[in-house]
Amino acid sequence: KEVEQDPGPFNVPEGATVAFNCTYSNSASQSFFWYRQDCRKEPKLLMSVYSSGNEDGRFTAQVDKSSKYISLFIRDSQPSDSATYLCAMSGAMDSSYKLIFGSGTRLLVRP
Amino acid sequence: DGGITQSPKYLFRKEGQNVTLSCEQNLNHDAMYWYRQDPGQGLRLIYYSQIVNDFQKGDIAEGYSVSREKKESFPLTVTSAQKNPTAFYLCASRWGENYGYTFGSGTRLTVV
Numbered sequence: 001k002e003v004e005q006d007p008g009p010f011n012v013p014e015g016a017t018v019a020f021n022c023t024y025s026n027s028a029s030q031s032f033f034w035y036r037q038d039c040r041k042e043p044k045l046l047m048s049v050y051s052s053g054n055e056d057g058r059f060t061a062q063v064d065k066s067s068k069y070i071s072l073f074i075r076d077s078q079p080s081d082s083a084t085y086l087c088a089m090s091g092a093m094d095s096s097y098k099l100i101f102g103s104g105t106r107l108l109v110r111p
Numbered sequence: 112d113g114g115i116t117q118s119p120k121y122l123f124r125k126e127g128q129n130v131t132l133s134c135e136q137n138l139n140h141d142a143m144y145w146y147r148q149d150p151g152q153g154l155r156l157i158y159y160s161q162i163v164n165d166f167q168k169g170d171i172a173e174g175y176s177v178s179r180e181k182k183e184s185f186p187l188t189v190t191s192a193q194k195n196p197t198a199f200y201l202c203a204s205r206w207g208e209n210y211g212y213t214f215g216s217g218t219r220l221t222v223v
Binding site for chain 2: 048104
């Protein structure tokens with residue numbers, strides 16, 4: 001598989017820190033993203049992942065291109081964070097801009 | 112507001128029937144994509160188009176066809192040759208390499 005992602009589910013108490021990881025095989029991948037997908041809904045872009053890492057509130061995303069994995073951390077998790085989280089990355093050095101997705105990790109945050 | 116509109120939201124297909132899923136965007140994006148998602152699985156690429164009047168097969172194009180006559184529109188036809196069409200179909204568009212996809216709300220297709 002081009003992208004490997006732990007399917008979970010992750011079942012954590014409210015307030016926990018959660019970490020999601022994806023490993024990928026294509027060293028040509030240049031752009032990376034995390035999506036959130038609620039049950040029976042479309043994926044929605046959560047964060048782009050920059051080489052220097054980036055943070056948005058309780059969410060932090062990182063990429064390690066030498067080891068070929070990307071990470072998403074959620075601090076102080078809330079029940080409203082319960083969803084499936086998908087990683088995505090560009091698949092090739094071409095102009096198609098198509099993304100390859102992981103299979104998603106389900107998260108359940110217990111109140 | 113700019114976005115992607117998919118219709119219908121739910122679609123039922125009889126055996127041997129072709130059906131067409133609509134995807135329209137007003138984001139002025141050149142690149143558009145069709146994905147299929149099966150329960151508990153990730154997204155698999157069916158077809159994509161980078162420019163009007165041009166499109167390319169993705170990983171699972173067999174049994175599907177598309178057209179791209181206008182920048183705003185990228186309809187997907189699920190033909191009778193697709194033996195297992197029951198799935199959640201997602202249309203997406205993208206501005207460029209450094210930007211993620213914008214998805215439509217999806218069409219849930221069921222064979223009856």
